[in-house]
Amino acid sequence: MAEGYKTAGDAEHQHAEPHIVPLIYYFGVFAVLVFGTIITYFVATVDLDGRLFPGANTLIALLIAFFKMTCVVLIFMHVRWSSRLIWLTAIAGFFWLAIMFAFTMQDYLTRSAGVFTG
Amino acid sequence: MQNVNPINFEKIKEEPKVNYLTNGFTVKSWLLTKDHKRIAILYLITVSAFFALGGTYASLIRLELLTPASDLLQSGTYNRVFTQHGIIMVFFFLIPSIPAILGNFLIPIMIGAKDLAFPKINLLSWYFYIIGGSLTLYALLQGGVDTGWTFYTPYSTTFSNSYVMAVGLGIFINGFSSILTGLNFIVTIHTMRAPGMTWFRMPLFVWAHYATSLVMLLGTPVIAITVLLLALERLARIGIFDPAIGGDPILFQHLFWFYSHPAVYIMILPGMGVISELISNFSRKKIFGYEFIAFSSIAIAVFGFLVWGHHMFVSGQSVYAGLVFSFLTMVVSVPSAIKVFNWSATLYKGQISYDTPMLYALFFIGLFLIGGLTGLFLGSIGLTVHLTDTYFIVAHFHYVMVGGQVLAYLGGLHYWWPKITGKMYSEFWSKIAAIIIFVGFNLTFFPQFILGYMGMPRRYASYPPEFQVLNIFSTAGASILAIGLIIPLIYLTYSIFFGEKASANPWLLPGLEWRTSSPPPTENFEETPIVYWEAYDFTEESGLDLEDARNKYKVTV
Amino acid sequence: MAHVADIHDEHHYHPPGLQHQFEDMGQQQESASIGMWMFLVQEIMFFGGLFTVYLVFRSKYPMAFAAGSNHLDAFWGGLNTLVLIVSSLTMAMAVRSAQLGKRNLQVVFIILTMIFGAVFLGVKAIEYSAKYHEGIVPVSGLNLKTDKEIRESDESAGSPQAPVGRQDPNESLNTALGDHDSHGEKYVNTRGDFLWKDTSLVVQAQQGNYLTSDEKIAYFSNGEISQAKFQDKVRIFFFIYFVMTGLHALHMIVGLGIMTWLLWKAWLGTFSALYYSPVEISGLYWHFVDIVWIFLFPLLYLLGRHFLHGGGH
Numbered sequence: 009m010a011e012g013y014k015t016a017g018d019a020e021h022q023h024a025e026p027h028i029v030p031l032i033y034y035f036g037v038f039a040v041l042v043f044g045t046i047i048t049y050f051v052a053t054v055d056l057d058g059r060l061f062p063g064a065n066t067l068i069a070l071l072i073a074f075f076k077m078t079c080v081v082l083i084f085m086h087v088r089w090s091s092r093l094i095w096l097t098a099i100a101g102f103f104w105l106a107i108m109f110a111f112t113m114q115d116y117l118t119r120s121a122g123v124f125t126g
Numbered sequence: 127m128q129n130v131n132p133i134n135f136e137k138i139k140e141e142p143k144v145n146y147l148t149n150g151f152t153v154k155s156w157l158l159t160k161d162h163k164r165i166a167i168l169y170l171i172t173v174s175a176f177f178a179l180g181g182t183y184a185s186l187i188r189l190e191l192l193t194p195a196s197d198l199l200q201s202g203t204y205n206r207v208f209t210q211h212g213i214i215m216v217f218f219f220l221i222p223s224i225p226a227i228l229g230n231f232l233i234p235i236m237i238g239a240k241d242l243a244f245p246k247i248n249l250l251s252w253y254f255y256i257i258g259g260s261l262t263l264y265a266l267l268q269g270g271v272d273t274g275w276t277f278y279t280p281y282s283t284t285f286s287n288s289y290v291m292a293v294g295l296g297i298f299i300n301g302f303s304s305i306l307t308g309l310n311f312i313v314t315i316h317t318m319r320a321p322g323m324t325w326f327r328m329p330l331f332v333w334a335h336y337a338t339s340l341v342m343l344l345g346t347p348v349i350a351i352t353v354l355l356l357a358l359e360r361l362a363r364i365g366i367f368d369p370a371i372g373g374d375p376i377l378f379q380h381l382f383w384f385y386s387h388p389a390v391y392i393m394i395l396p397g398m399g400v401i402s403e404l405i406s407n408f409s410r411k412k413i414f415g416y417e418f419i420a421f422s423s424i425a426i427a428v429f430g431f432l433v434w435g436h437h438m439f440v441s442g443q444s445v446y447a448g449l450v451f452s453f454l455t456m457v458v459s460v461p462s463a464i465k466v467f468n469w470s471a472t473l474y475k476g477q478i479s480y481d482t483p484m485l486y487a488l489f490f491i492g493l494f495l496i497g498g499l500t501g502l503f504l505g506s507i508g509l510t511v512h513l514t515d516t517y518f519i520v521a522h523f524h525y526v527m528v529g530g531q532v533l534a535y536l537g538g539l540h541y542w543w544p545k546i547t548g549k550m551y552s553e554f555w556s557k558i559a560a561i562i563i564f565v566g567f568n569l570t571f572f573p574q575f576i577l578g579y580m581g582m583p584r585r586y587a588s589y590p591p592e593f594q595v596l597n598i599f600s601t602a603g604a605s606i607l608a609i610g611l612i613i614p615l616i617y618l619t620y621s622i623f624f625g626e627k628a629s630a631n632p633w634l635l636p637g638l639e640w641r642t643s644s645p646p647p648t649e650n651f652e653e654t655p656i657v658y659w660e661a662y663d664f665t666e667e668s669g670l671d672l673e674d675a676r677n678k679y680k681v682t683v
Numbered sequence: 684m685a686h687v688a689d690i691h692d693e694h695h696y697h698p699p700g701l702q703h704q705f706e707d708m709g710q711q712q713e714s715a716s717i718g719m720w721m722f723l724v725q726e727i728m729f730f731g732g733l734f735t736v737y738l739v740f741r742s743k744y745p746m747a748f749a750a751g752s753n754h755l756d757a758f759w760g761g762l763n764t765l766v767l768i769v770s771s772l773t774m775a776m777a778v779r780s781a782q783l784g785k786r787n788l789q790v791v792f793i794i795l796t797m798i799f800g801a802v803f804l805g806v807k808a809i810e811y812s813a814k815y816h817e818g819i820v821p822v823s824g825l826n827l828k829t830d831k832e833i834r835e836s837d838e839s840a841g842s843p844q845a846p847v848g849r850q851d852p853n854e855s856l857n858t859a860l861g862d863h864d865s866h867g868e869k870y871v872n873t874r875g876d877f878l879w880k881d882t883s884l885v886v887q888a889q890q891g892n893y894l895t896s897d898e899k900i901a902y903f904s905n906g907e908i909s910q911a912k913f914q915d916k917v918r919i920f921f922f923i924y925f926v927m928t929g930l931h932a933l934h935m936i937v938g939l940g941i942m943t944w945l946l947w948k949a950w951l952g953t954f955s956a957l958y959y960s961p962v963e964i965s966g967l968y969w970h971f972v973d974i975v976w977i978f979l980f981p982l983l984y985l986l987g988r989h990f991l992h993g994g995g996h
């Protein structure tokens with residue numbers, strides 16, 4: 009039983025030595041970020057809204073931004089090597105943001121639908 | 127396993143020489159303290175002061191409504207009075223009440239830690255509270271606000287001629303107090319639990335605070351940014367909330383209620399936590415459905431974020447959104463109902479003793495039930511068109527906020543008073559006060575359901591004469607309630623100086639907080655406790671001395 | 684009882700930097716990083732409110748947003764994005780050197796991070812002052828007021844997009860409408876108002892028939908494009924731009940403050956493989972501020988850019 013009572017808290021990372029991330033990861037992410045920024049810029053100058061569908065420009069820009077963010081979060085912020093709690097926290101933050109967007113927009117986007125308005 | 131008991135009851139019979147109260151007597155030792163227990167006391171004093179101020183405003187409202195005409199207060203003044211009542215009670219009393227006082231004091235002790243994870247940040251939150259509060263008080267002295275606690279635009283941004291910005295800033299700053307408290311609790315509960323204190327051995331009070339903290343952390347920043355935008359809008363007339371120049375007042379309501387609906391759960395979840403403690407402990411029976419109660423707190427915290435639109439049914443929000451919010455409102459009441467069922471099931475065949483805290487707990491269940499069920503009325507989209515903005519709503523939220531949270535707060539305060547101060551209060555007076563409060567409360571607010579149903583709108587200084595009889599009842603009830611609230615102030619203060627000394631475990635309970643002396647030493651425990659018993663374990667397994675319990679409570683185990 | 688004694692002993696062994704409420708460094712470090720993550724969640728929701736405002740207004744008034752956005756200088760915005768990315772890399776390297784216990788490297792990387800942070804703020808200052816000179820700060824009184832200076836800045840910018848001043852506060856807007864590129868006496872903005880006259884995008888969208896139903900009401904009065912009504916919506920864009928980038932810049936300034944403290948600590952050689960969590964959590968903060976910008980850049984600077992490059996829609 010001594011084992012079970014040894015440490016306090018959730019104790020996933022007790023006494024862990026720091027995790028040293030190989031440099032290649034950092035430079036890889038750096039390259040992705042720079043490259044992503046450049047692509048974002050040039051894609052924005054092309055009229056995808058007209059050629060594909062309305063909103064395509066924004067969608068692509070956001071997808072790239074999301075990818076960049078994911079790289080920063082996973083590598084620079086070490087989430088890839090962190091406890092499940094940290095994963096959960098990072099995801100929950102964006103999930104709650106999504107709730108705010110979705111439930112606000114469900115109002116705005118259906119204003120003119122007028123299901124039961126007499 | 128039972129033999130490993132480094133904190134047995136024998137040991138704490140001998141008092142430590144220095145407890146947290148006697149560890150320093152200078153003003154500095156209080157104002158710069160990092161001890162969570164002292165910070166809780168600081169909150170206790172300041173929050174009580176705000177409660178008194180909010181109560182004064184409430185009396186003014188009730189006195190004005192004694193007669194149909196707007197005679198005691200002009201309508202302009204009346205608007206300010208009810209606004210300030212709301213702001214102070216919600217942001218400066220109810221939200222910090224249980225978490226910042228009882229939660230602060232007890233969470234570390236209940237999980238066997240020496241302190242919260244970030245003691246300095248804990249002190250900082252208190253200072254944020256003080257700065258935000260002072261700013262609000264300053265605005266009140268200058269002339270106050272008249273927008274209602276909801277600050278609806280465009281009235282608040284464009285038309286109101288009162289101190290909206292100063293109060294907004296006060297609430298902004300105070301918001302960070304709440305955020306940091308929540309953050310501190312979450313981290314503490316994750317990392318500071320004593321050896322053996324697993325998640326499912328934690329008292330439900332701690333679970334409830336975990337859920338509350340989630341709401342504080344995820345919701346409060348949104349109100350902060352919203353009042354910031356409000357202030358900027360007022361300052362610079364940009365028009366994001368002003369329909370005349372392309373803005374959208376309903377957007378303000380979305381942002382406001384995104385926080386403020388979850389915030390009503392900040393104002394009830396901690397109370398539910400206290401009630402779980404009281405019901406189980408004063409029935410001397412393991413709580414029924416521990417896991418259900420624990421997870422229903424989390425469910426309330428999560429689902430609470432999905433229903434804010436039920437405050438906006440008649441605001442111009444789309445009908446479709448109204449439907450979705452109405453449906454989800456029904457869903458979110460399920461976890462609250464689960465709690466009520468489980469408390470009732472715990473009482474069944476329990477060894478109930480009617481100590482004062484238990485009285486409050488039983489009152490809570492009844493009143494919360496009424497409050498919650500009327501909430502369901504209001505959540506049904508058809509009915510609410512009739513009831514919205516009437517006294518029915520006022521009655522609804524007072525049943526949950528006062529009948530719920532305030533009674534839970536008082537119950538908790540009485541329950542842990544011996545631990546906090548080391549003194550016992552008068553059993554007789556405390557029971558009298560509890561009953562007076564219960565009677566006064568119902569007399570004040572039950573008539574308001576009827577008034578609202580009959581169509582009396584809220585937030586007006588005058589009303590048609592046919593409503594007068596019920597309003598007189600209500601004002602009479604408010605006077606009784608006021609007396610009921612003043613009595614505890616007297617006997618609790620009295621007990622600090624002249625009360626009987628409390629033992630370490632006056633109620634003979636197994637929880638960790640009863641295994642350290644009353645009042646606890648600064649480090650909470652002489653040595654880090656090791657937890658080997660389940661929560662609410664009233665058997666010998668938990669190391670309880672059953673002989674004592676048998677004598678005191680005539681229990682049969 | 685043996686293990687009880689164990690715990691007791693640990694309790695008395697106090698590594699440097701261990702605060703009294705913790706049992707050991709592992710617990711302290713874990714608390715610090717969870718705490719910072721919780722703080723960041725709070726930050727997400729804080730900025731989230733603004734993003735919601737952005738979302739709502741952009742969906743209501745896409746053309747006004749495109750017009751305002753096209754007026755921002757994507758060169759400065761892009762440059763700043765790159766600057767922040769580099770600073771994020773140097774920050775990550777600073778954390779790494781702290782973990783490896785390399786004091787000198789740490790100091791170097793922290794200084795580099797601070798330099799890039801400062802460059803970012805410098806560029807921001809250049810952009811803000813350009814807005815001030817052009818008269819498109821959305822708050823009355825915060826724009827350049829004298830007639831001479833406006834004329835100069837307009838001539839040197841020479842862009843057809845540059846807004847022209849309202850002729851005179853008293854003169855009706857209808858008269859002002861139409862003469863987009865008039866010069867001379869007309870450049871007066873005595874009250875420092877927000878100035879925006881260019882409605883060409885609305886014309887374009889009307890011809891291409893992609894105005895939303897909201898917009899068909901919002902930019903028109905009596906069936907005619909209303910310059911004044913359009914200006915109100917563009918002003919909302921600039922308000923959102925200033926609040927979002929302003930709050931972001933404020934976070935950068937706070938970040939620089941933290942870095943200064945960190946630099947001093949690192950200089951003293953405080954951090955090692957055993958105790959580096961202050962560097963780590965400051966890094967988390969810095970990266971978060973970077974992420975906010977990663978979204979702000981496309982959302983504020985780039986939407987509607989294709990209109991400038993001959994896009995029809």
Ligand code: HEM
Nearest residue numbers: 390393394436437459498501502504505510514523526527
């Ligand atoms: C069982 C769960 C509950 C349900 C279904 C519920 C439902 C509702 C609904 C639908 C409204 C809006 C009525 C309207 O404006 O037409 C409302 C208002 C309100 N509720 Fe509840 N509620 C519940 C619990 C609570 C709790 C626990 C609290 C606080 C502790 C609370 C505090 C309030 C307040 C303060 C308002 C009025 C806000 C204002 O307009 O000033 N409610 N409730």
Ligand SMILES: [Cu+2]
Nearest residue numbers: 387390436437
């Ligand atoms: Cu609600």
